[in-house]
Amino acid sequence: MFAKKQAVIIYERCKxxxxxxPQEKCPAYAIIKEDDEYYIGPSCQGCGYCRKFCPYNAIELTS
Structure with missing residues (x-):
């Protein structure tokens, strides 16, 4: 069985x-902005769709 992927934000790259x-395009509405900072919420499905839209390559997938 494969491990579930999870998106993570690389804060050194995030502007x-x-x-x-990525927040607008996420089909699971998993990217949340709170206190002027984005984070990946528990609804992330690990699809990686958000990665395509970040111009700073600040989102990666981990297992």
Whole structure:
């Protein structure tokens, strides 16, 4: 059986954009902004779709 993937934000690369394209495109609504910082919530399905839309490559998948 395969381990479930999880998106993680690489904070050294994240620019905390006013409009976060990955957040808008996430089919699971897993990218959340709180206290002016984005994080990946528990609804992340590990699909990696968000990675395609971050211009700073600040999202990676881990297992």
């Amino acid at each position: 905390n954009c006013e409009v976060c394209e």
